[in-house]
Amino acid sequence: MSQTKEAFxxxxxxxxxxxxxxxxxxxxxxxxxxxxxxxxxxxxxQLTSLLGPSGCGxxxxxxxxxxxxxxxxxxxxxxxxxxxxxxxxxxxxxxxxALLPWASVMRNVAFGLELRGVAKSEREAIAERxxxxxxxxxxxxxxxxxxxxxxxxxVGLARALSVDAKVLLLDEPFSAVDEQTRRKFQEDMLNLVAxxxxxxxxxxxxxxxxxxxxxxxAILLPRPxxxxxxxxxxxxxxxxxxxxxxxxxxxxxxxxxxxSLRSYVE
Amino acid sequence: MKIGNYQLPNMSSLLLWGLLWEIIGRSGMTFFxxxxxxxxxxxxxxxxxxxxxxxLSETAYAFFAGVFFAIAIGVxxxxxxxxxxxxxxxxLPWVNMFLSAPLTALVPVLMVLFGFGMKSIIITTTxxxxxxxxxxxxxxxxxxxxxxxxxxxxxxxxxxxxxxxxYIWAALPxxxxxxxxxxxxxxxxxxxxxxxxxxxxxxALFELYSANFLMAHFWAVLIVLFAMxxxxxxxxxxxxxxxxxxxxxx
Ligand SMILES: Nc1ncnc2c1ncn2[C@@H]1O[C@H](COP(=O)(O)OP(=O)(O)OP(=O)(O)O)[C@@H](O)[C@H]1O
Ligand SMILES: [Mg+2]
Numbered sequence: 001m002s003q004t005k006e007a008f009x010x011x012x013x014x015x016x017x018x019x020x021x022x023x024x025x026x027x028x029x030x031x032x033x034x035x036x037x038x039x040x041x042x043x044x045x046q047l048t049s050l051l052g053p054s055g056c057g058x059x060x061x062x063x064x065x066x067x068x069x070x071x072x073x074x075x076x077x078x079x080x081x082x083x084x085x086x087x088x089x090x091x092x093x094x095x096x097x098a099l100l101p102w103a104s105v106m107r108n109v110a111f112g113l114e115l116r117g118v119a120k121s122e123r124e125a126i127a128e129r130x131x132x133x134x135x136x137x138x139x140x141x142x143x144x145x146x147x148x149x150x151x152x153x154x155v156g157l158a159r160a161l162s163v164d165a166k167v168l169l170l171d172e173p174f175s176a177v178d179e180q181t182r183r184k185f186q187e188d189m190l191n192l193v194a195x196x197x198x199x200x201x202x203x204x205x206x207x208x209x210x211x212x213x214x215x216x217x218a219i220l221l222p223r224p225x226x227x228x229x230x231x232x233x234x235x236x237x238x239x240x241x242x243x244x245x246x247x248x249x250x251x252x253x254x255x256x257x258x259x260s261l262r263s264y265v266e
Numbered sequence: 267m268k269i270g271n272y273q274l275p276n277m278s279s280l281l282l283w284g285l286l287w288e289i290i291g292r293s294g295m296t297f298f299x300x301x302x303x304x305x306x307x308x309x310x311x312x313x314x315x316x317x318x319x320x321x322l323s324e325t326a327y328a329f330f331a332g333v334f335f336a337i338a339i340g341v342x343x344x345x346x347x348x349x350x351x352x353x354x355x356x357x358l359p360w361v362n363m364f365l366s367a368p369l370t371a372l373v374p375v376l377m378v379l380f381g382f383g384m385k386s387i388i389i390t391t392t393x394x395x396x397x398x399x400x401x402x403x404x405x406x407x408x409x410x411x412x413x414x415x416x417x418x419x420x421x422x423x424x425x426x427x428x429x430x431x432x433y434i435w436a437a438l439p440x441x442x443x444x445x446x447x448x449x450x451x452x453x454x455x456x457x458x459x460x461x462x463x464x465x466x467x468x469x470a471l472f473e474l475y476s477a478n479f480l481m482a483h484f485w486a487v488l489i490v491l492f493a494m495x496x497x498x499x500x501x502x503x504x505x506x507x508x509x510x511x512x513x514x515x516x
Contacts, residue, residue, distance in 0.1 A: 068416050086420045098417035101512035102435050112421040115431075145512060163421065 019044035019199035020065060020167055025074035026224075027060055034060045036224030038074070042167075042216075047193045047200040049210035051257065052220030053264045058203045059095060061220075062169045065201065066092050078167060088116065091165035093173045095203075097156045099144040105131065106140040108155050112163040123162075130158040133188075135181070150177035167199045174209070182209075187241050189213050207261070211253045212244055219257065222264055229260060300482045309486035317471060318487070324467035328384060329456045332391025336448055340396040341441060344403025345433050354404070365397040369455070373462045384466060387459035394455025395448035402444025406437025438509050446502035453495040 020042040027035040034057040042048045050058045063069040065076050067086040076083040078090065091112065099108050106124060107114070109131055113123035131140055134154040144152055153176045160168060174182045190213055193200060204210050210217050211233055219229040236247040244250055284302050291301030312318050347354040347361075373390050380386045410433065418432050434441070460469030468487060475484040 063416070066420050068420055086422060088422060090420070092417070092420040094413050094417060096411075096413050098411070098413035100414065100432075100435070102438070102509070115418065115421045115423050115427055143512075 017043055019079060020201065021077045022061070022065065023075050023077075025061065025064060025076070026072045027057070027064065027069070028072045033224035035064075035071070036226055038220075038226050040218055040227050040230075042199055042201055044199050045193070045197045046215035047189070047202055047213055048216040048218060049202045049204055049214040050218050050220060051204060051207065051210045051261075052225065053222050053261070054205070056220045056222045057225040058220060059171055062092070062171055062201065062203060065167075066090055066169050068092075088163070089165055090167045090169060091160040091163050093156050093160045093168070093170040095171040095175070097144075097152045099152055099155055101144050103143075104140065105136060105142050105144070105147070105155055108144065109158045109162055112159050116163065126162050127158070130162045131155075133161070134158045150181060153177060165198075167201070170200065170202045172203050172205065175205070186213050190241060207254050207257050208245075211250055211257070217253075217257070219260060231257065297479065298481055300485065304482050305485045305489065308482040309489060312483055312486050313490070317474075321468045321471045321487075322490075324384070325456055325460065328387040328391055328459070328467065329452060331388045332456060333395055333445075333449055333452050335388070335392040336395035336399055336452065337445060339392075340399035340444075340448070341403050341434070342429075344400040344441075344444075345407050345429060345437070347400065347404040348407025348410075348437070349433075357400075358404075361397050361400050364393070365401065369393055370458055370462075373459060377463060382463050382465060386463060387456060387466060390459035391452045391455040394458075395452035398451065399441070399444040399448045402440045402447075403437055406440030406444075407433055409440075410436040439506065439512075442502060442506045442509065446499055446506060449498050449502060450495060453491070453498075457491065 018041045022038060022040050025035050025038040026033070038057075038061065040048075050061065052058055060069065064071050065078070065083065067076075067083050067090070078087070100111065103111070106127055110118075110123040110127035113126060114120075118126075128140065131137060134157055136151060136154055136158070139147065139151065144155065147155070153173065157170075157173050160170070174185050177185065186209060189200070189202075192198070193213070193215070202210075202213070214233065215237065217231040217233070218227050219231070220226070221228045231253060233249065233253055235249040236244050239247065287299070287302040291299050291304065343357070347357055369390070372393065373386070376386045376389055376393075380389060414432055414436060415428065418428050423431065457468065460467045461472060463469055468491065471487055472484065475481075475487070
């Protein structure tokens with residue numbers, strides 16, 4: 001009796017640990033099989049990277065979790081609830097930024113809150129804080145076509161952060177920013193993960209970036225894609241950020257991932 | 267236009283044509299063309315008369331009401347056609363047919379259906395303007411970046427939010443272009459409607475002038491109409507240029 005109770009307690013504890021879980025996801029676009037039988041759990045409060053060759057279905061998986069796409073079969077649970085569509089517990093950073101070209105940076109960043117019916121003064125105060133946080137202070141009144149690619153990407157990032165969702169879905173959020181800013185953002189991201197109890201699902205093409213910021217890295221195979229490997233860097237997570245890139249475990253994992261991905265590049 | 271190295275101001279070619287008109291008018295070739303100076307004098311004398319003001323206000327009323335309905339009905343239909351494959355396939359053949367149909371032939375039918383009054387003229391105006399507005403709105407919606415719609419959905423936009431905050435704005439350059447062409451067609455519609463019904467607005471005036479061979483009056487009113495149509499179309503062209511900055515970056 002006590003044994004089952006214990007097992008039950010353990011199971012529920014495990015349950016709450018998992019913020020997002022995908023089970024046996026298949027997704028076909030007509031004849032194209034983008035995802036096949038993909039199952040993956042995303043622990044709460046951690047950052048999971050999806051790493052894989054271009055066109056392997058990373059964006060597709062992210063959109064299915066966001067509720068923007070219906071999987072052909074399989075299911076997604078967020079906080080134990082089945083996903084049937086978009087919801088306020090998830091925010092998306094789009095690969096192509098998806099900014100309103102006719103709206104200022106301020107309105108773009110506040111747009112998520114606007115759609116949720118937050119009063120103008122309140123949402124602009126929140127937006128202003130995140131505009132500053134992504135380093136765009138002074139550009140509040142600019143329009144997207146007046147910004148560089150990297151700056152636009154940061155507007156999309158600020159918009160997703162400002163709605164304060166528990167799960168953040170980031171589709172190559174740093175792909176257009178310069179290397180210096182990128183490193184700063186990676187460090188900011190580590191701080192964000194450490195201090196806010198949010199779950200991050202992060203798509204990237206950069207092996208180094210994935211190893212640097214992730215608690216868990218899922219390597220996806222090319223189409224039809226499944227998870228081929230899950231890597232959990234642990235050793236250097238609690239170290240000083242400045243030293244991570246010199247850590248032997250960091251370098252080993254980068255090499256190991258490269259070894260398993262290189263066959264698909266050649 | 268350029269003469270030698272001297273850049274003449276815009277539309278100075280009109281002066282040349284005005285001069286030609288004056289000469290033909292003075293030569294007395296035909297009673298149909300009085301000299302331009304006489305037309306202009308008549309214009310100023312006619313403009314303040316109660317008959318003219320009544321015609322103008324009736325025409326303006328019919329025109330704006332017609333354009334209002336064309337936009338208020340045309341834009342939502344265009345958006346629906348751009349969004350939904352099914353609605354598009356149902357409606358597109360009709361819209362294309364009406365776009366090129368000789369709508370003037372329909373006016374007598376409208377008169378039978380809606381009477382010899384303002385109502386028929388407004389409906390005629392709407393019918394002239396609406397099809398191009400629908401088609402352009404549809405084209406504008408079809409080219410909207412899918413990401414914008416997904417973005418709005420992911421932040422919980424309702425269908426209403428999406429319509430007023432995404433579709434209308436993302437398709438605005440095309441919509442304005444459609445409205446501009448629609449307005450030019452509406453001017454035709456409102457005049458043709460009035461001419462055929464000819465008991466309201468400028469239709470009544472034209473009837474009066476041509477029956478009495480008052481050609482200077484006739485031309486004066488026509489110039490006023492042209493000028494108004496031109497002004498409205500220029501205003502819309504200006505609005506179109508205001509939004510063109512993002513037409514290329516959507
Ligand atoms: N709307 C669509 N219709 C048809 N096929 C699609 C569609 N969207 C994606 N695909 C296909 O599904 C596969 C996965 O696409 P997806 O965008 O998810 O890849 P990705 O991993 O995000 O690639 P990248 O790293 O280049 O962004 C691709 O091969 C693509 O051709
Ligand atoms: Mg992608």
